[in-house]
Amino acid sequence: MEHTVKAYGEELNNLTADVVRLGGLAEAQVTDSVVAFARRDLALAQLVIERDEKLDSLEAEIERKAIRLIALRQPVAQDLRRTVAAMKFAMQLERCGDLAKNISKRCLVLAEAEPLTPLTRSIERMGNLVAGRLKDVLDAYTTSNLDRAVAVWARDDEVDEHYNSLFRELLTYMMADPRTINSCAHLLFIAKNLERIGDHATNLAEIVYFEITGEELISERPKGDALQRVL
């Protein structure tokens, strides 16, 4: 009997380990896609596109394992939260991977046009900001650090502000010189994708919070000025 119970604990640990591995992969995808974009590194962009499959299959495996665990072990309380959180986490991470892949695809297209240096730099900065948030929330998950998770959650604003500012600048650019519309449209989508990854990081922070406390983070995130008082 002891053996089965031991196996249960091992299964749970393994599930978490898989999620962390997926997190590492997603993190690398996002970072690499930003680097590929900033440096116009087509080989790296291609690599990111190819690696996406790994994330998909790992996500499917996590889901399978979690369902199996729920079905066979019927976890309750904290164990159940861990299992459900693993599933949700994996889903969000896989989406981040997809968005990174999309950025890399756009890099391939953008490489054919003239570089738009200042804009590229701005987007690279935004990418680094987003990658940092993803890293923070994954650190919070691996170390069960509630404060770090809440900090990521509360700072969602920074990425949004960055996106809004870029959006305006890109519009101005396109109006000033219609020849850049093609490239700028891709840049706009890249910025949007990064903003979406930032949103996923926020969702991940909510999942970490739920996993640790069993409660939901208040659904209304402080926006704008009010936000800064929480920080």
Add this chain to the structure above:
Amino acid sequence: MPLLQPQSPIAPNLSRGASARAWALVVALSVGLVVLGLTVAGRLAAEPAAAAILCLGAVSALVWLAGAPALKAALAKEAEAAPPAAGLPAEALMEVAEGLPDPVLVISGHDQGDFAGRRILFANLAARDLFRVPSEAMLLTAVRNPEVLEVVDEALFAGIEGQTAYEAGGVQDRYWNVLAKPMAPGPEGHCRALLVLRDQTDARRNERMRADFLANASHELRTPLASLAGFIDTLRGHAKDDPKARDRFLEIMAAQAWRMARLIEDLMSLSRIELNEHIRPSDTVDLTLAVSDVVDAMGPQAQGAGVAFDISCAPKGSAAVTGDRDQIVQVIQNLIDNAIKYAGRGGRVSIELTGSLTTEDAVALRKPHAARLSLLTPDHADERYAAIRVGDSGPGIKREHLPRLTERFYRVEGQKSGERLGTGLGLAIVKHIMNRHHGGLAVESAAGEGATFVVYFPMTRSIPPELAVSLTGEHSEAGPQIALPTASS
């Protein structure tokens, strides 16, 4: 509850009982490292006893001879101080491994499919510092980078030595070269591998700096150069005999040349700061003195621009921080310089220094309707901070510009601004200096009410917190939620 705690009470504790084994292993590892040290330290083959072990170390030495001068020096020191490796007691060897400047880890694993089973058997001080995990934690708590995991797996299960680049991420980017070497299996047949990280940050920074410098410099110098060339053409042509036009053109040309010189100076300064960004300064600087020095030095400039200062400073000694004095002065100077520019003639610039604040207090909003954004937040916010606020009475900065203020060459008025002669690098420099000091930077701005920049430095710990709090009593009473009027108004 992920990896750190022994999750369910029923979960197997893989690390229990491993400590005895870890000990033996560490001894083995340390012997190896000392031997390696001996080899590196100038091949002290004089010791006949050591000569035999030297052969064992030869392979590792080959890998190491190429680089890591810091490690070499440290190992050389150890080797000089210590008797031959064989005679060292286990505790001393442990100390050797512990004291190595490079992060060193020993990983164990028993089943290739069991990722949760990969454990850190040993991590020396540098490794614990880098990964912030206790020894015997799950490997995945420390590292989740797929490439690093791959080389670890190869070393563990295939016995293949390998290395890869690893970027630690975080506010202060650091780059590492990870070397994974297989080790002899442990008592229970667990596979083991040695992981050594070597800091590559300097090399990477150098490389990036050169690329960035070229890209930035060429782009930004083109405009003033083009204008210089244009004026030279005009002076040679139809303006040749027009003394009035000639004087005016020469004046513009001088301004452009001066601007280029300043741009180059700022670029160089930024590059220098970036190179050392990961090395924390160690001097103690009294911010009160630094602020008053800068204010004195900038008095004439403010007078010339018709701007008055409002100064409120914490008493001497109450705002001591660990920092690089020149760089701190540069931060204050850049902020005041900006404030003078934006305050405009007849405007006011307020400078305020407060000690012993939490991060929340340091960046607390002062004007109720202002927008605020944190441009740099320190990684660990558990310290006390000394904050400098520099505000101006100018038109304020629009909200959409706030997140991008520290971007290189980002100018609020757009690229065509000729009116305010800035290089567009001032705040980027401030941000990088603050990052080096593990401090923070925030901006607060309300339309028509001016903008305020806040920089905060972690304080030197020598001041007892009780004393420090009493010094700033008036601020903590007001609390962070209440919008305080600035000292001047």
